[in-house]
Amino acid sequence: MKFSSKLILLATLLSLGILFADTIIFEDDFTEEPANWTKISVIGDQEWTHQTYGGNGFMKMSGYSGGNAYANEDWLITPAVDLTNAGNPKLSFETANNYGDENTVLNILISSDFDGNIETANWTDITAQATFPTSHSWTFVASGDIDLSEYSGNIYVAFKYICPDSNAGTWETDNVLIKDSDGENPPVPDNAIVINEIAYNPPNSVGNDNYFEFLEFYNNSSDAVDMSGWTISQAVDFTFPEGSVLDADSYAVVAKNADSLAAYYGITNISGSFEGGLNNSGETVILSDASGNEQDNVTYADGGSWPEEADGQGPSLELIDPSSDNANPDNWQASFTENGTPGMPNSSAPEAENKTIYEIQYTEDESGDSPEAGNRVHTSGIVYAVFDGFFFMSMPEGGAWKGIAVQSDIEVAESDLVECDATVGEVYGRTTLQTLSNVTVSAVYTVISPAVITTGEVASEQYESVLIKVENVTVTNDSLGYGEWEIDDNSGTCRVNDEGDYSYVPQTGDMLDSVTGAVQYSFGNFKIEPRRDDDLIQDTSSPALSVTPNLVEFGMLEIGTEASLNLTFANTGNSDLIIEAITLP
Structure with missing residues (x-):
């Protein structure tokens, strides 16, 4: 990771009247193979190597090679770093750790008398003062500043890798820095x-x-x-x-x-x-x-x-x-820019182009995506259905391609006229107006009339987000899961959802005069979204109780003659029936 240009003098904050400087004593970001570092392999044939990934150089050590794990002890040691004139020296570095287990370790040690022989030098283990990765990944973790103020003269910093032959992991290190922090960090301005x-x-x-x-x-x-x-x-x-x-x-x-x-x-x-x-x-x-x-x-x-x-x-x-x-x-x-704007100025709303709902929705693309997807549009419509977090609106005349979903928490009511700028998005396959601005809401009391279609036509792109009505339907499945049920008018089944506020509880076999609602598209299916009770008109023309066979079919029963009578009773109404007694004429 290279955050910015190399730092020689961090800052002179004249506006605060404070002089603050960090002087770099030693630095290596391993852009190239380090020339003056010492590599010593005590155990094993593997050793520290210079690697580059994504343009970033670093040093890597692993006891794993050729499909096998090998026991290793390998040292990577800095050249001599002179702290003679340092007032407040600090060490920092970055490490990444992957594979292996707790037996593959990286220790950090310091010596003031290393002369090329690690056995005769005196080493101080400062591993506990550093921060290391807590999980396996290739993500580098900063060590934090390690205080070196107790040292003077030349020092050597060693990265000591140890692993067993049972499970050899990988350690990487980068951005080794020793600086002299002269003074305290200046205060940061509020909201900087x-x-x-x-x-x-x-x-x-x-x-x-x-x-x-x-x-x-x-x-x-x-x-x-x-x-x-x-x-x-x-x-x-x-x-x-x-x-x-x-x-x-x-x-x-x-x-x-x-x-x-x-x-x-x-x-x-x-x-x-x-x-x-x-x-x-x-x-x-x-x-x-x-x-x-x-x-x-x-x-x-x-x-x-x-x-x-x-x-x-x-x-x-x-x-x-x-x-x-x-x-x-x-x-x-x-963000008005799809997928955001990391590392650059935040987006602002582009100029909106005037488009009718029909122009936004009409498409011949097999995907069903709007030709205006991703564009900023200025449009208007009459609200005809309001749900939690979104609403549907339509062109005044209604009909195919003339309804659209709007994702917004603005306060609207049915029959309101909404005019706005918005970004056209495809929300899980449903064309939706998002990120509204310049919104005006007017109560015009215009009621949208539903388009009368068949159940077999519901699952078609032209009716997405349109207010529709289907007639003379039978409930063919009262529980598809997640509150959805199924109806059919003999042209093909369609789904009905329960997002709206209605009390009707579907039962398989129920007959309904009509079902009205928005054509919603979610979770890969088109479905009708009734708004309230009066969107579900139940069939009351059929008798509540049917008896088969009809009694007149039995004819005359002579005196003294016995016969068995098998009757089947069916409740074809829309409420439960209680049969208390049956009287035969």
């Missing part, structure tokens, strides 16, 4: 570094959350800020490595998988990979400085006042104004 963008549930079109989650931080001050040793906690764990200086009006990104994010977005200002993952339902992200002082705190959510579009539908969460209170969900937006 803000949590500016959160991608907690990237869409499936990008890839798995384990590769594409990220957090973005923005320097909202006029000065560079040294973020070395700063931490992200609670939601995820991350420590900014040494040399993490964020310039004014600049962005730093921390990702679940830094390499994947860098490759996908083509960015370089990624500080590293965090441990853990961002909760898709929401949680708290805390940013603290190197002294443990909290610098920012955001508790995001996947609903309520927070933009729901950021929950797996394409956009990220973006802070609208970095000077605003980012604890307030009203100051966040779903």
Whole structure:
């Protein structure tokens, strides 16, 4: 990880009247094979090697070779580092650990008298003062600053790898730095570094959350800020490595998988990979400085006042104004740029183009996707159905291709006219208006008439989000699961959902005069979404009780003659019947 240009003098903060400088005494980021380091193999044929991955150089040691594990003890030792003039020297480095078990260890030792012979030198083990990875991965973890103030003159730092022949793991190290910190870190101006963008549930079109989650931080001050040793906690764990200086009006990104994010977005200002993952339902992200002082705190959510579009539908969460209170969900937006804007300025709404609902919905594409998907449009419609977190609206005349779903918590009622700018999205296959702006709502009391179609026509793209009505249907399955049931008018079955507020409980065999509702598309199926009780008109024309065979079919029964009578009773009505007595004429 190369966070920024190499640091010789971190900052001169004249505006604060404080002179603060970190002087680099020794540094090696292993861009090339180290020339002056000493490698000593005590046990085993394997040794420390220089590796490069994704343009990043590092040193690697593993006792695993050719399909077998071999016992090893291998040392990697710095050249002499002179601390004679250092007032407050500190050591830091990064390590990654994969495979193996607790018996594959990496120890950090210091000597003041190493002369090429590790056996005769005196070594002090400082392993316990460093931070190491807590799980197996190729993600580098910063050690934190290790105090070297008790040493003077020349010192040597050794990375000592040990593994058994039963289970040899891999250790990698990078960005070894010894600096002289002259004085205390200057205070950070209030609201200097803000949590500016959160991608907690990237869409499936990008890839798995384990590769594409990220957090973005923005320097909202006029000065560079040294973020070395700063931490992200609670939601995820991350420590900014040494040399993490964020310039004014600049962005730093921390990702679940830094390499994947860098490759996908083509960015370089990624500080590293965090441990853990961002909760898709929401949680708290805390940013603290190197002294443990909290610098920012955001508790995001996947609903309520927070933009729901950021929950797996394409956009990220973006802070609208970095000077605003980012604890307030009203100051966040779903990004107008698909998949977010890590490491770059947050998006703003593009100019909306006037489009009717028909122009947004009509498509000849077999996928059913809108030709306006991803575009910003200005449109309007009459609200005809309102559900939790979304509503449906239609062009006044209704009909095929003239209804659309709107994902928003704005307060609307049926028969309202809604005019807005919106981004056209495909939410799990349903064309949906998202990220609304410039919204006006007017009570016009226009009632949309449903399009009368057959049950066999419900599952067609032209009726997606359209108010429809099917007539003379029979309940063919009263429980498809998840509150859905099935009806048929002899043209083919269709599903009915229970998102609306109706009291009717379907029973297989029930006959309904009509079912009215929005054609919803979710979980791979088209379905009717009734709004309330008057969308379900029950059939009352048939007798409640049918008896077979008809009694007149038996004819005359002579005196003194016996006969058996088998009757079948069927309740074809819409409520339970109680039969108390049967009287034969």
